[in-house]
Amino acid sequence: MTQVIVGAQWGDEAKGKIVDFVSDRAEFVVRYSGGNNAGHTVVANGKEFKFHLLPAGVLHPGTTSILAAGMVVCPRSLVRELDETRAKQPELGKVVISRAAHVVLPYHMSLDALEEDARGKDKIGTTSRGIGPAYTDKVQRSGIRMAEFVDEGLFRARLQAVLDAKERLFSLFGQTPPKFDDVFDEYRGYADQIRPYVGDAEQKLQDAVAAGKRVLMEGAQGTFLDLDLGTYPFVTSSHPVAGGACIGTGIGPRDIQGVLGVCKAYSTRVGTGPFPTELLDDTGEQIRQQGNEFGTTTGRPRRCGWLDVAALRFSARANSFSGLVITRLDVLSGLGALQVATRYRLDGKELAGVPMCSHEWGRVEPVYETLVGWEGEMGAARALSDLPRETQDYVRFIEEAVGVPAAILSIGPGREQTIVLRPDLVWG
Numbered sequence: 001m002t003q004v005i006v007g008a009q010w011g012d013e014a015k016g017k018i019v020d021f022v023s024d025r026a027e028f029v030v031r032y033s034g035g036n037n038a039g040h041t042v043v044a045n046g047k048e049f050k051f052h053l054l055p056a057g058v059l060h061p062g063t064t065s066i067l068a069a070g071m072v073v074c075p076r077s078l079v080r081e082l083d084e085t086r087a088k089q090p091e092l093g094k095v096v097i098s099r100a101a102h103v104v105l106p107y108h109m110s111l112d113a114l115e116e117d118a119r120g121k122d123k124i125g126t127t128s129r130g131i132g133p134a135y136t137d138k139v140q141r142s143g144i145r146m147a148e149f150v151d152e153g154l155f156r157a158r159l160q161a162v163l164d165a166k167e168r169l170f171s172l173f174g175q176t177p178p179k180f181d182d183v184f185d186e187y188r189g190y191a192d193q194i195r196p197y198v199g200d201a202e203q204k205l206q207d208a209v210a211a212g213k214r215v216l217m218e219g220a221q222g223t224f225l226d227l228d229l230g231t232y233p234f235v236t237s238s239h240p241v242a243g244g245a246c247i248g249t250g251i252g253p254r255d256i257q258g259v260l261g262v263c264k265a266y267s268t269r270v271g272t273g274p275f276p277t278e279l280l281d282d283t284g285e286q287i288r289q290q291g292n293e294f295g296t297t298t299g300r301p302r303r304c305g306w307l308d309v310a311a312l313r314f315s316a317r318a319n320s321f322s323g324l325v326i327t328r329l330d331v332l333s334g335l336g337a338l339q340v341a342t343r344y345r346l347d348g349k350e351l352a353g354v355p356m357c358s359h360e361w362g363r364v365e366p367v368y369e370t371l372v373g374w375e376g377e378m379g380a381a382r383a384l385s386d387l388p389r390e391t392q393d394y395v396r397f398i399e400e401a402v403g404v405p406a407a408i409l410s411i412g413p414g415r416e417q418t419i420v421l422r423p424d425l426v427w428g
């Protein structure tokens with residue numbers, strides 16, 4: 001079974017925990033898009049791991065982790081992450097990095113900051129990891145790929161050519177690009193460390209799928225941060241949606257059997273951009289505190305709001321979800337009555353779906369239904385029937401409103417705080 005795990009909202013849906021949970025039976029776990037803008041926290045064997053580039057499946061020694069062609073990989077961050085992960089758990093699964101993945105270099109990070117500054121009040125609120133500029137180079141056909149990066153002669157030539165071309169761009173900002181020698185000397189060291197991992201990821205993956213191995217594709221960010229389908233321009237520069245798993249890996253759509261859509265029991269967003277159900281009041285603050293809603297990558301406070309099933313319905317179709325994973329139900333405990341947006345209104349008219357343009361996204365009025373909330377600690381629940389009746393009703397409401405069955409519920413950060421409702425949708 002080849003399965004994709006996708007963020008159904010604006011990212012940070014706790015996909016890392018779910019990938020870790022599901023991947024103990026996977027033979028391959030694949031990151032297909034994005035780079036170290038992502039941040040996945042996994043609590044395993046009493047230790048907390050934070051992943052930005054490595055697939056969360058790397059903690060399972062029998063699993064091969066693939067960083068696929070659709071990714072942009074920062075070598076400095078990857079080397080650090082491999083070292084930090086090994087320091088906590090010496091035995092990791094095998095890691096293979098696609099020769100076609102693009103490399104994030106220091107000039108991408110500088111340009112991310114310069115471009116954000118130039119946007120003034122229209123800032124995207126990027127993670128400042130150089131992700132947008134690295135994808136821009138890819139589209140402009142001037143990016144450096146992993147296969148070139150780990151070949152010292154090729155890297156030297158490509159880096160020189162790219163830095164020469166970047167002079168013009170940096171001069172528009174009244175700046176100069178980083179110096180060739182500084183970048184080359186630092187990064188050839190990373191290339192030496194990364195070289196053993198760079199391989200023919202696409203062939204390995206295609207062979208694995210053909211042989212019927214269990215393959216899990218791990219999405220980063222979320223559907224509404226997708227470059228085409230999200231709240232453009234307040235989006236990331238890649239394709240977090242399920243279709244991105246095909247583009248970014250070399251596996252075709254008919255080889256994907258399942259798509260799990262991960263959503264929080266409420267909504268959050270980091271960075272700027274439309275967020276119809278945002279709560280700017282004490283309730284929003286209470287969710288932020290109870291959920292410790294601060295970014296894994298940047299530490300920024302996340303914007304918090306009610307669950308938005310109007311948006312989730314779009315997400316379900318855009319990704320063809322076979323099952324929903326509802327996370328962080330525990331965070332809503334003690335909040336009192338819960339609002340859920342079921343539809344949007346724009347200029348007094350009800351919309352059939354979501355608007356595709358930010359200037360409209362920013363003006364929609366959510367139409368809410370009120371559900372009864374619940375109280376108390378629920379982290380010890382191990383079955384749906386252990387949860388308060390109101391939590392069960394909340395889950396049933398979401399399933400019905402989105403039109404997708406709930407496959408997994410998550411009620412805390414630990415692996416054991418996970419309730420599987422539909423093993424068939426999780427493991428086939």
Ligand code: IMP
Pocket residue numbers: 010011012037038039124125126127128129130131132220221222225234235236237270271272
């Ligand atoms: P970039 O991906 O750094 O270019 O940032 C573009 C937008 O996507 C910003 O609003 C970021 O906050 C958001 N973003 C990028 N990665 C993540 C993520 O992993 N979780 C949540 N938001 C993200």
